[in-house]
Structure formats: structure tokens, C-alpha cells
Amino acid sequence: MLICAVFPAWRAVGLAVLLATSSLALADALPSPEQIKHGEYLARAADCIACHSVPHSNKPFAGGYGIASPLGTIYSSNITPSVNGGIGDYTLADFDNALRKGIRKDGAHLYPAMPYTSYAKMTSDDVAALYAYLMHGVAPVDGAARKTRLPFPFNIRLSMAMWNGLFLDPKPLETDSAKSAEWNRGRYLVDALEHCSACHTPRNVFMAEKQGAAFAGGQLGAWYAPNITSDAASGIGGWSDAELMQYLKSGHVPRKAAAAGPMAEAVSNSLSYLTDTDLQAIATYLKTINPVRDGNDIKPAFAWGSPANDDATLRGTSGVTQSSKPTSAAELFSANCASCHQTTGSGTSDGAYPSLSNNTTLGHANASNLIAAILYGVDRPLPDGRHAFMPGFGPNSLVNPLSDTDIAALANYTLRQFGNAAVQVTAGDVTTARKGGEPPLLAKVPKILPIVLVVIALLLVLAIWRGMRRRRLRVIRATPAPHAS
Numbered sequence: 001m002l003i004c005a006v007f008p009a010w011r012a013v014g015l016a017v018l019l020a021t022s023s024l025a026l027a028d029a030l031p032s033p034e035q036i037k038h039g040e041y042l043a044r045a046a047d048c049i050a051c052h053s054v055p056h057s058n059k060p061f062a063g064g065y066g067i068a069s070p071l072g073t074i075y076s077s078n079i080t081p082s083v084n085g086g087i088g089d090y091t092l093a094d095f096d097n098a099l100r101k102g103i104r105k106d107g108a109h110l111y112p113a114m115p116y117t118s119y120a121k122m123t124s125d126d127v128a129a130l131y132a133y134l135m136h137g138v139a140p141v142d143g144a145a146r147k148t149r150l151p152f153p154f155n156i157r158l159s160m161a162m163w164n165g166l167f168l169d170p171k172p173l174e175t176d177s178a179k180s181a182e183w184n185r186g187r188y189l190v191d192a193l194e195h196c197s198a199c200h201t202p203r204n205v206f207m208a209e210k211q212g213a214a215f216a217g218g219q220l221g222a223w224y225a226p227n228i229t230s231d232a233a234s235g236i237g238g239w240s241d242a243e244l245m246q247y248l249k250s251g252h253v254p255r256k257a258a259a260a261g262p263m264a265e266a267v268s269n270s271l272s273y274l275t276d277t278d279l280q281a282i283a284t285y286l287k288t289i290n291p292v293r294d295g296n297d298i299k300p301a302f303a304w305g306s307p308a309n310d311d312a313t314l315r316g317t318s319g320v321t322q323s324s325k326p327t328s329a330a331e332l333f334s335a336n337c338a339s340c341h342q343t344t345g346s347g348t349s350d351g352a353y354p355s356l357s358n359n360t361t362l363g364h365a366n367a368s369n370l371i372a373a374i375l376y377g378v379d380r381p382l383p384d385g386r387h388a389f390m391p392g393f394g395p396n397s398l399v400n401p402l403s404d405t406d407i408a409a410l411a412n413y414t415l416r417q418f419g420n421a422a423v424q425v426t427a428g429d430v431t432t433a434r435k436g437g438e439p440p441l442l443a444k445v446p447k448i449l450p451i452v453l454v455v456i457a458l459l460l461v462l463a464i465w466r467g468m469r470r471r472r473l474r475v476i477r478a479t480p481a482p483h484a485s
Ligand code: HEC
Pocket: 042, 043, 046, 047, 048, 049, 050, 051, 052, 067, 074, 075, 076, 077, 078, 079, 087, 095, 098, 099, 104, 105, 109, 110, 111, 112, 113, 114, 115, 119, 130, 148
């Protein structure tokens, strides 16, 4: 700098060289508008924005969104192109490592709350397009996101290396040439981008997706992501392609299902932005997923119940009184639910308020979504600009907080009247849902640390053994077969 000031000629030359090289570098690095646009679509399809933005903060991708895990809250990172707190200093290779291997630029392992196990299946071209979009299509926001602090031993990020050795399949998806291009696209969308399995596949004790039960239904705290395998009774085998597409696009199929909770977020933030061609591809693929049947399911969840025609046919409503404090389940329903869903449970004909009969939420053997909907309500924008709103009746209720006993009574009443009467809800189930659902075994780890250390040691042995076996298989494959003699 000093030399430049003293020798203006040098400075001019230096500036010229600097400009030439930097504009060269810029021309080299600047992606095409098409690639940025493609990256934007992929960021929608992979739902990066939902986890990487605090709702209503007006700071897209700035991170800090807390993902409640049974082990503690995990905060997402700032992935705007800011060098001060964001990923501005990430090269494409660094970005690829985070996305497909779960490894941060500083070498630390990410927690699988970031769905890198799904993104590992992404193509390199798509990773590059996402990088182009985040670097050139997103406004930088300075400041690192809030730090995640999990209790010991989960604060040791290196333990994730072991977990990855066991549960991360690092191979991108390969085209299955025996299947149509549409099917392959659908599989790519479902398995790599939309990470549907992260919610819909049950997890093992290590909180990894159970391999033998892909899409057979997973518990997400108070909510339940149902079985979406092709099985006709337990899964979506009985849905038409058009119905699946409509559900994914709008979260609402009259006389079948309405999305609330985490699925409503997936629809609003991601699925509603997909092209019809991509939605059709997803439907095509879903219909071919290995069916998984729960032996207790005798008919599809949407096939339960028929709307009662009038109050007189409602079992148990004969004694409905307009007392100021309703006590019986029928009274509770009449006071809190009937204004929207109607006493007959058939909803409104314009579809604004869904029918409760022929509604999967009241047909599934797992009643979590019914309890959660009553506790937390529904609040989601609809693609046509309207809003689906149902008040919650839980702790933050603005209308009428109900007790666990009342909510259980209401749930059982709606199940009996409009759905699968064999399903029973207890006040204890509601208490658990209020606490965010049944914690998995792993969450109890700090209390049972000695056992965990033994398990970790066993895992290590298993990981090493699998590594050795893989290497051996590779050696065997690489060895030319001996000539038949
Ligand atoms: C389900 C929630 C979720 C989704 C969806 C998600 N992420 Fe993340 N991501 C996280 C969380 C949580 C972390 C931080 C994890 C940790 O601290 O271990 C993270 C971390 C990252 C990091 C590491 C940055 C750093 O230096 O800390 C990058 C890069 C990243 N995500 C990019 C993406 C992109 C790109 C997408 C979309 C393709 C995406 N994420 C989708 C939750 C998510």
C-alpha cells in the first residue's frame, strides 16, 4: 500500500493487474442466471428455507431456527453468503462436504437434524446449482446463528463420525434404467431432495431411519407422519395420483385428508412450489414403494366414518344443553368444534372447514395427529391466498384452554362419531403430547451414561468390522476371477 502510494505508476499497473485478475476470476466464478434459477427451485424442493430461517424474521437463510430434538434444541446455521457468520467463505467443495457428508468447513460434524443423509443422494450438478443460488441469489446476513448446546455426551460432535460410518450411505442415486424417467425423477425428489423419509420412516434406537421399514410411519414428537407406502389399507395405495398431487400441492383433499403440523409446513414451504410434472413423478414413485401393512388395519384411514345427518343421530348428543360450562364430550364438541366442522362433522361445502368423517386423522390407529390438532390448532397459508385456521385448545389457547381429560373425551367422541371407534385416547396420551411426545430411548442417555459408553464401544467395533468387510468385498471384487479349469 505504502509502496503504491509512493510510486503512482506502480499503483496504476497494480490496479490494472488487480482489476484484470479479479474480473477474470469473477467471470470464471459467476454462474449463469439459469443455474441460479435452477438452484432456487432446488432450494425449494429440498426445503432449505424452512429450517434455515426463523419464521416471520424476514431474514431468509440466516439460520437460528431451533429444531426440537429429544436430545435438546439444535439450531440451524446461517447459510447466507455473509463471510461474517454465514457460508461466504465456503468453496463449492466445502459446501458439498456439508451437504452430502455432514461435515462443516472447520471439520466439525453436523448433527443429522440437517438431513445430509438424504442430500447425500443428490447429484453433483444439483449441489453446484444450490451453491450458485445461495452465493449469488440470496442476500448476505451478518452474524452467526445461535449456538447449539447439547448435553454430554451428545456435545461431542466426533461421535457423529461413528454414527455416519453406520448409517450414512454416501452413494448418490443411480438411474434405474429398468424404470421410466418419471419414476426415476420421483425417486430422486422423494429420497434425495424432499427427504420425505426423514419424517415418514420410523427410527431405530440410534435415531437412524429403520432400513426395513422405509416410509412405514414415524413419530415426530407430538405429531405422527403416517405410513405412505403403497399398501392399500395402511398406506396410500387407495389414493389416486390426482389426489396425491392435490394433497402435496395444497395440503387438502376433501373427504380424505387435511395437512396440519409439520406436513402443512412441508406443503407451504416446499411442495406447493413444485411443478405438476414433479408432483406427478412423486405420486408415480410413491405408488411403487414396498407396501408395509400393519396387521390391525382393516381398511384405509380415509374410509372411516360417515357424516351424521342430524343431531338426533349423534350418539350421546340427546342430552346437549346450552349450559355455560359444557361437561359431556358431546357438549364440548358442540361448544368448541361444531361452529366450523358442523354438528354432523361434515365440515362446510366450500371445503374451508374439512369433514371429520373420511378424514385420515380420525382413521389412523395412531391418534397423535388428532390430539396435536386439538392442542395446537392449524395455521397455514393456502396456495390460493386464503388461510386455513383452527384455534388450538392447548396451553397457548386464545379461545378456550381445555384440560387433558376434556381433550381426551373430545378426541374419543370425535373418533366414535366420525372415525375409527376402535382407537382410544387417554388423558395420559394428551399429557405426553403436551410435553412434545414420548422421548426416544436415546434421550434418556445422560441418566444411563455407563450403559451408553458400552454401547458406543460396541458401535465402534461394529463400524470397524463393517469397514473391514466393505474393504474385503472390494478386494474380492477387484480380484479377477480364476479361470475355470
Ligand atoms: C430439517 C432441517 C434442515 C433442512 C431441511 C436443511 N438444513 Fe442445513 N442445517 C440444519 C441444521 C440444524 C444445521 C446445523 C447442524 C449442526 O449444528 O450440527 C444445518 C447446517 C447446514 C450447513 C452447515 C453450515 C455451517 O457452517 O454450520 C449448511 C451448509 C447447510 N445446512 C445447508 C443446507 C442446504 C443447502 C439445505 C437445502 C438443500 C439445508 N441445509 C436444509 C437443518 C436443516
